[in-house]
Amino acid sequence: MHPETSQSPRAGRALTPRALVIGSVGSAVLTASSMFIALKMGALPWPIVFAALASVVTLRALGGRDLHEANVCHAAMSAGAMVAGGLAFTLPGLWMLGPQYQVTFPQVLLCALSGTALGLVASAVLQPYFIRERRLAYPVGLSAADTLRACDGSQGKDAPVLFGSMGLAALYAFVRDNLGVLPSVLGFGGVIPGVTLGVYNSPMMAAMGFVVGVVPALVWFAGAVLGTVVVAWALPALGVIAAADAPSIQTSLGLGLMLGVGGGAVVSGLAPVVKARLAGGAGAAPRPDAAEERRRLSVPRSAVALAMAVVAVVACVGLGLGPLPSVVVILGAWFSVYLSAWLTGTMGINPMEIFGVLVLLLVRIAFAGLSMETLFLGAAVVAVACGIVGDVMNDLKAGDALDTDPRDQFAGMAVGGLVGAVVASLMLMALAGAYGPEAFGPEATGADTFVAAQASVVATMAGGIPHVGVFFGALAAGFVMALLKLPVMTLGLGVYLPFHMSASAGLGALVRIVVEHRHRDDDPEAKAAREARWQAAASGLLGGESLVGVVTAFVAVALMLAG
16 A cells, blocks of 8 residues: 555545546546447446546646546546446337337436436445445456556556556457457357357456456356356257247346345345344444544435435436335335445446346336336436446445545545436437437447347346246245355356356456466465466456447547547
C-alpha cells in the first residue's frame, strides 16, 4: 500500500469538482457508446479499465496526479455504461414481440432512474459484506486498481508486466475482431455429434478464470459440461428427451439452479444473524474499529426505506405496475442484485438480463392482468439495478485495494449513474425513433439493424418458463446445495452460458493449477512476489481486451453519426 493512501485526510481531496465534471462527461460518452455496442453487437465489455486510463490521462493534463481523485473520476465515468446495458438487454425485446408494443421516453427514463437508485442503494448496503467481509475477488475491479497503481510511479513496480500484457491482449483482440484473421471460437464440432464444443479465443476470459480461483472456475466449467454434454447431447442420444427440447430444458435448468443457489445462499447467510437476534444478541459480530469503519459504506435504514418508497411509488404510478406488483418487483430486485454482486465478485460475469427475466416471469405468474409493456419495464428496472451493482461493486473493490474513501467514490458513482440514466434513455428512444421498432432483433434485415441478442432472449422467455418441472427441480436442488454450503454458486451460470465461454475460464483455472504446483516449494516472499506479477499480468489481459471493445464502440458510434 502506498504510505500516504492509508491516511483518511487524503480522501478529502479525492472528491473534487473537476473529478465530477470529467466523470460526468465521460459517463455520457461511455453510456452512448455502450448502448450502441450492446444493441449492435450483442455484447458489453466492462468499461472500467478504459475509464481508469482516461481519468488518469485527463487529470494529468489538468495538473492532477492524485491517485484517489482518478479513482473517483473513473468510478463516475464508468457507472452509466451498465445503465445502458440494463435497458439495451431488455426493452428492445418488447419491440421484437410486435409493433403494437410501445413505451414512451418518460417511462423509459423513470425505469432507468428507478433501477439506478435501487442499484446504488443496494451497492452501499452490500459493500461491507462482499468486499470487506467475504473479500470476493471482483477481478475487473482489481484490474482497474492495478492499472491505476501502475500509473503511479511510486506503486507501479509491476507496471511493465501489466501494460505489456494489456498491449498484447489489445493487439490480439483487435486482430481477432477487426481483421478476421483469428476465429472467435476455437471449435471442435465433430467430437460429439450435434454439439459444438470449443474454447472462446479470449485472453480476457482465460485471465478471469485464473484470477477468480480454481474452484469457482471449475464449478463454472462443470455446469457447462452438465448443460452442453449431458443435457444437449447425452440425454437426447439416450432417448430420455427429444433433441428439439434440449435447448429449452438447458435454459430452464440453468435458470432454476441460479435462482435456487441464490435463494439458499441468502437463507444460509441470514440464518446466523437471525439466530443471534433471537438469542438476544449473543454471538453477534463485534463492532468494527474506527479504521475498519472508514473503509465501509454505511447507509441509515431510514434512507434505504425512503429510497425504496420512492421507487415503489414511481413503479406503481409512473410505470403502471400497481401497488402489489411494485412490491414484488422491488423484492425481486433486491434478491437479484444480491446474486449479481456475488457473481460479479466471483466470476466477473453479470447476466443482468437473466435477473430481469426471472422477475418478469414471477410478476407475470402472480399478476396475469398486467400488460406486456409493464412487464418489460419492470424487468428493465431489475436489469439496470443489477448492472449498476456490478459496476459499482467493481469500482468499490478498486477503491478498497487502493484505500480510497468509499464515500467519495460512491458520490462520484451516483453522479455518473444519474447522468448515464438520462443519456441511456435518450439514446435508446432516439435509435428506436430513427430506425423503427422493426430494426431490432436477430431477424431484422437491412444495414441499420440491431441484433440485441440479450433482449431477444428476454422476448423468448416472456411467454413463460418452457419446462416448469425442470425449473423447479433445479431450483430445489440448488437451494439444498447452497444450504449445505457447497461451492456451487457458478454452476447454473455454466449451464446457461455458451460452452466456449465456460471452457475458456476453465482453461485459465488449469493454468493456475499448473503455476501453483510448479512453485509450491517457493518461500513465502517469493510466492507473494510471483502472485503480484501474475495478478498484474492477468489484470492487463482483462483490461486490454475490454479496452479494445470500448474503443470499437466509439468508432462504431462515430461511423453511425457520420453516416
